[in-house]
Amino acid sequence: MSGLAKTCAAALSALFLAFALSGCGDGVVIDDSGLVMGMFDNRYRPDVLTVTVGDTVEFPNEGNVDHNVIDVDGTFDSRIERGGDHKPDETWAYTFTEPGTFNIYCSLHAVKNNNTGEWTGMVATITVEPGGQ
Amino acid sequence: MRMRQRPTSMAAVTLAALIVGVLATFGPGPAAAQDGGPLSVDTPASEAPSAWTGETRNVPDDYPTIQSAVDAADPGDLILIQSGVYKEAVAVTTPGLTLRGVDRNEVILDGEFTRPNGVFVTADGVAVENMTARSYTVNGFFWDGVVGYRGSYLTAVDAWVYGIYAFDSVDGLFEHSYASGSWDAGFYVGQCNPCNAVVTDVVAEFNGLGYSGTNSSTNMFIVNSEWRHNVAGIVPNTLDSELLPPAENVVVAGNYIHHNGETERAPNRAAEWSAYGNGVVLAGVRDTVVRNNLMVNNRSGGVQVVSMIDATLWPSGGNEVRDNVIMGSGRADLLMGGPAEQGSCFAGNDASSSVPGTLELLHNCDGINLPMWYGLATSSDPLGRIAQAHHGQNPQLEHGDAPKPELRFDQLPGGLDAEVVPAVDVFNSLNFDPAALVTPELPDGMEIDSRRATIFGVVLGAGFWPVLFGALMWWVPALVWIIGGFWALIKMWLGSGRESMGTGARAFWTLLVVAIPVLGVLAFALLGNRGWGVGRRLGTVAGGIVVWLAATVGALLVGGVF
Ligand SMILES: [Cu+2]
Numbered sequence: 001m002s003g004l005a006k007t008c009a010a011a012l013s014a015l016f017l018a019f020a021l022s023g024c025g026d027g028v029v030i031d032d033s034g035l036v037m038g039m040f041d042n043r044y045r046p047d048v049l050t051v052t053v054g055d056t057v058e059f060p061n062e063g064n065v066d067h068n069v070i071d072v073d074g075t076f077d078s079r080i081e082r083g084g085d086h087k088p089d090e091t092w093a094y095t096f097t098e099p100g101t102f103n104i105y106c107s108l109h110a111v112k113n114n115n116t117g118e119w120t121g122m123v124a125t126i127t128v129e130p131g132g133q
Numbered sequence: 134m135r136m137r138q139r140p141t142s143m144a145a146v147t148l149a150a151l152i153v154g155v156l157a158t159f160g161p162g163p164a165a166a167q168d169g170g171p172l173s174v175d176t177p178a179s180e181a182p183s184a185w186t187g188e189t190r191n192v193p194d195d196y197p198t199i200q201s202a203v204d205a206a207d208p209g210d211l212i213l214i215q216s217g218v219y220k221e222a223v224a225v226t227t228p229g230l231t232l233r234g235v236d237r238n239e240v241i242l243d244g245e246f247t248r249p250n251g252v253f254v255t256a257d258g259v260a261v262e263n264m265t266a267r268s269y270t271v272n273g274f275f276w277d278g279v280v281g282y283r284g285s286y287l288t289a290v291d292a293w294v295y296g297i298y299a300f301d302s303v304d305g306l307f308e309h310s311y312a313s314g315s316w317d318a319g320f321y322v323g324q325c326n327p328c329n330a331v332v333t334d335v336v337a338e339f340n341g342l343g344y345s346g347t348n349s350s351t352n353m354f355i356v357n358s359e360w361r362h363n364v365a366g367i368v369p370n371t372l373d374s375e376l377l378p379p380a381e382n383v384v385v386a387g388n389y390i391h392h393n394g395e396t397e398r399a400p401n402r403a404a405e406w407s408a409y410g411n412g413v414v415l416a417g418v419r420d421t422v423v424r425n426n427l428m429v430n431n432r433s434g435g436v437q438v439v440s441m442i443d444a445t446l447w448p449s450g451g452n453e454v455r456d457n458v459i460m461g462s463g464r465a466d467l468l469m470g471g472p473a474e475q476g477s478c479f480a481g482n483d484a485s486s487s488v489p490g491t492l493e494l495l496h497n498c499d500g501i502n503l504p505m506w507y508g509l510a511t512s513s514d515p516l517g518r519i520a521q522a523h524h525g526q527n528p529q530l531e532h533g534d535a536p537k538p539e540l541r542f543d544q545l546p547g548g549l550d551a552e553v554v555p556a557v558d559v560f561n562s563l564n565f566d567p568a569a570l571v572t573p574e575l576p577d578g579m580e581i582d583s584r585r586a587t588i589f590g591v592v593l594g595a596g597f598w599p600v601l602f603g604a605l606m607w608w609v610p611a612l613v614w615i616i617g618g619f620w621a622l623i624k625m626w627l628g629s630g631r632e633s634m635g636t637g638a639r640a641f642w643t644l645l646v647v648a649i650p651v652l653g654v655l656a657f658a659l660l661g662n663r664g665w666g667v668g669r670r671l672g673t674v675a676g677g678i679v680v681w682l683a684a685t686v687g688a689l690l691v692g693g694v695f
Contacts, residue, residue, distance in 0.1 A: 041324075041347075041374045042300055043376075062374060064317075065271075065294055066271075108270075108271045109271075111225075111250075111253045112224060113224075114224070115204060118226075120226060121277050121278065
């Protein structure tokens with residue numbers, strides 16, 4: 001076997017291996033940078049996030065159907081800014097300017113218990129800590 | 134469902150399709166055979182009471198709206214709804230309720246194309262019976278994150294995403310129900326393992342998919358139902374957009390699946406269109422059984438087994454396609470495609486065609502099941518369909534434009550006197566016996582379509598993209614194998630190879646060239662064809678691969694597949 005042929009065979013083997021391994025995924029990839037909350041079907045992931053005042057959190061739609069991001073207390077509503085729901089692959093970002101706890105929900109995939117006011121389904125909590133030290 | 138491809142994984146796939154053919158293994162055995170007798174499962178604890186409280190909340194007599202009755206109810210109550218049109222989106226967060234309409238066809242929840250979900254349940258053990266939901270922008274009847282659910286005698290018309298839907302929920306039953314006009318799926322069970330769920334005696338028509346099951350696994354039965362005039366019929370699938378991949382251990386049996394491949398009357402998007410015309414598609418699904426189904430006049434195939442490319446490549450494998458009666462398929466009755474198909478098998482089907490043509494011979498559940506070498510023979514079609522969708526060639530319908538059923542559906546037996554049973558321990562209460570599932574009879578007078586004009590597995594009338602992809606990904610490799618194979622054999626037995634090679638070497642190369650499609654020929658051209666200099670050999674093989682790759686990747690790019 002010539003050197004070239006050996007190189008070629010090695011390259012083929014590497015490709016084969018790369019391909020074989022590409023089949024060994026573990027599904028949903030959750031961004032753990034701390035500033036991204038993915039919208040999957042039909043959950044936010046992660047669904048608990050702690051950030052600092054001034055931080056901008058991104059909400060990419062990683063799912064296959066529409067979603068949105070609404071603060072239970074009405075501080076923000078992605079639909080107003082966007083003029084509608086987030087389609088797949090679209091993203092939306094929000095900069096938190098006040099400390100506090102923000103409970104968010106997707107109006108398409110969450111419901112409110114009218115007796116307790118609690119939302120269930122596609123919901124998440126973002127805690128915003130005061131900045132500046 | 135919808136597939137999103139990343140360039141890296143897609144490039145790896147196409148490269149591998151050419152160079153490697155297919156990763157081939159003998160897959161694990163198919164799902165365990167049923168011994169007969171009712172199946173029983175371990176059910177997680179439910180927060181719902183297992184019996185009716187005896188309390189009935191009447192709508193509108195006691196409560197003006199369904200929601201007000203639900204909000205007032207205690208766990209285990211009955212919400213009884215009189216005939217009328219209810220312009221509501223009902224949220225159910227109290228466990229063990231039964232919502233019952235007095236007349237399935239006259240108790241109508243109306244989303245008016247603005248409300249998201251007709252009935253949205255996030256509490257355990259809720260049963261919804263005998264009513265219709267129409268014109269919701271998301272789902273008709275929707276259970277999310279519950280233990281125990283039941284939808285009986287429900288009609289979902291024009292629920293834009295899913296008609297009747299359970300997500301992240303276990304221990305459930307959809308029965309005697311109907312769904313039409315959803316761009317994704319009429320019936321959908323997503324993200325559960327073990328699902329412990331049965332979909333039975335339902336009808337789905339004029340949807341993107343009749344049934345979709347993303348990442349729903351184990352004791353997941355889709356049975357005894359009718360799936361017609363959808364873009365595709367029944368599509369268990371694996372995706373990265375939900376947890377618990379891959380989908381596995383699903384049973385599709387006893388269904389009548391016909392006339393799927395709807396073009397003008399079923400809404401759809403790219404992923405639904407990618408399954409176009411097939412009765413059943415197993416997309417990146419493992420250890421699933423498709424048996425005793427009757428499939429008639431589906432525009433593409435009866436059963437198509439393919440891998441799923443999302444952010445991750447999900448190889449299909451270990452599936453068993455057995456004892457189905459399949460006729461009138463436009464492309465072929467049975468289809469299996471790589472790459473990376475891992476040991477699915479076929480046996481006992483009453484079918485007359487397959488792609489590749491040797492499925493029941495070389496991939497037999499009861500006999501020989503050779504490693505899969507066929508690469509993109511079948512997969513080129515869904516890829517071509519994605520390109521069609523990208524170029525807007527899948528006919529689109531606006532929300533509400535699908536044909537409407539006449540509201541004359543069967544009623545809940547017993548009417549007002551029917552027993553009130555919360556959806557607790559649903560699966561075990563069914564005494565469900567998978568062994569009792571049999572193949573439906575062909576209806577009298579059904580005319581069987583003839584196969585569409587097909588050359589070597591590619592339907593000529595499928596449109597530009599499916600034909601182009603079929604040519605690049607199936608015809609070209611096949612020609613390399615066949616014509617290149619003849620060339621190699623002539624070379625080594627009659628030509629210059631005769632002198633430079635011993636008989637043993639020639640026998641070895643012959644075996645390789647014949648038995649290992651495409652790769653054997655390429656290997657011979659590169660390493661065995663000593664009559665040529667190294668440069669010429671390398672130039673020919675590398676040049677051929679580069680030209681093919683450029684054409685294929687270019688076509689995939691222009692097609693918008695990635
Ligand atoms: Cu959502």
